[in-house]
Amino acid sequence: MAIYFPCFRYYHTSASSPLFYGVGKSQYRPSLKCSHLLAKNQDYSTFFKTRKTHQNQRAFLEKLKGQQDFDPVQMLKEDGDWSNEQLWDVVKFLKKTSRCNEFREVFDLWKSMEKSRINEANYEKIIEILVKEGLLEEAEICLREMKCYELQPSTGIYNSVIHGFARKGSFDNAMFYLREMEDVGEKPDSETYDGLIQAYGNYKMYDEIDQCVRAMESKGYLCDHITYNLLVREFARAGLLQKMESMYNSLYSRRIGLQASTLVAMLEAYAKFGILDKMEKMYRRILNSKSSLKEDVIRKLAAVYIDNRMFSRLEGLGLDLYAKTGCTDLVWCLRILSRACVLSKKEMYSIIQEMESHEVPWNATTANIISLAYLKMKDFRDLKVLLSELPSRYVKPDLVTVGVLFDACVLGFDGASVKSTWRKMGFLDDDVDMNTDSLVLSAFGKGQFLRSCEQMYRSLNVKSRTKEAWTYGRLIGLVIKLNRDQVGS
Secondary structure (H helix, E strand, O other): EEOOOOOOOOOEOOOOOOOOOOOOOOOOOOOHHHHHHHHHHHHHHHHHHHHHHHHHHHHHHHHHOOOOOOOOOHHHHHHHHOOOOHHHHHHHHHHOOOOOHHHHHHHHHHOOOOOOOOOHHHHHOOOOHHHOOOOOHHHHHHHHHHHHHHOOOOHHHHHHHHHHHHHOOOOHHHHHHHHHHHHHOOOHHHHHHHHHHHHHHHHHOHHHHHHHHHHHHOOOOOOOHHHHHHHHHHHHOOOOOOHHHHHHHHHHHOOOOOHHHHHHHHHHHHHHHOOOOHHHHHHHHHHOOOOOOHHHHHHHHHHHHOOOOOHHHHHHHHHHHHHHHOHHHHHHHHHHHHOOOOOOHHHHHHHHHHHHHHOOOOOHHHHHHHHHHHHHHHHHHHHHHHHHHHHOOOOOOOOHHHHHHHHHHHEEEEEEEEHHHHHHHHHHHOEOOOOOOOOHHHHHOOOOOHHHHHHHHHHHHHHHHOOOOHHHHHHHHHHHHHHHHHHHH
């Protein structure tokens, strides 16, 4: 006999099988479909409540946006009360409008409206915000309030306050709260010491870093991988290579992994001191780790190669960067520079053709690398062609281009037509600008014109430097006058 119930599974009854799947004979159990419908009704109820909450929240946010100069305390009194979310929305809004000094007052009123709001979680949140905004005195007041309410500040709260004072260089206050933290039974953790180490590093207090590590170890806290990496980075930035390498060896012997930022810090330290072999070894390690390097780090490596006249390595740097980032201005700068520095026209042209095949437009850096190479070779014919082509290539000359022209004229180049073109374009009335990559001047050096510019600028008093705009025409006139005066004397 078949029995049907709405929303229930249909089964045949028998002596051996229950009426409903998985349930005894005397029990009736709703099917999955029915349970789903019942759950759906509950979901609808939750959905509408959530939707209403979101609508209220949106309305509240719109209200805040419409009242830029509102008084949060007065607004809270008028509204009667706020939800937890509304309070933190107001705090975010005050932060965005640079009114952080009003945080604590509105928080005090809000928490006084309901005793359950006086809890560790809310205090931790407001103290963290106050510390981030540099309002350390306000954070201290909140910390004292917690003690009045017999609330135990957590390790996280103490860390926030300790790090806040340490970041500002107020290490006496930081140490006071570290001692207090231990006195009330809250144990410092590795994060506590990491924040102090980082702050000491920022203030170049490297002896204090050693003391901090010793204090940490004397209390039974062993450095973890985060602390070890942090120490290597801080010693690297300080240029303390012996300490850096000692800490690095400790990591290696303990088989502790090095973070990418630690490898980069070591690479920069070796580049800073021009330690070529170790720099290259670290660079290869970073490449093999598939980490990427920022362009400012690549420039530091390139500067070391230029100082050592290892121009072919610039090509390798450019290709490595290309593999990571694709075609960028720095990629082409490095690659053309590697050819131009050895004065190889053929190889320089091959890179230019490659640029054109990729439809990469020229810029001031490209033009000036080639023009400086022509100047070095005293190839005035090609230099004249290049300078005359700049307008058609939509390249605006800059201070380096002007320097190339005037240095070439000193060597016998006829630059009258180029000067005439610049005058017609109104270029000489433009403000002086430098759009050439700094690596270009590192590679070729500053010519006579640029050195004269620097000498002339240093000779002027502050008032004369700022009295009127620095146009190319004015600068050229002053340099010519300086050179005449020097010849006359």
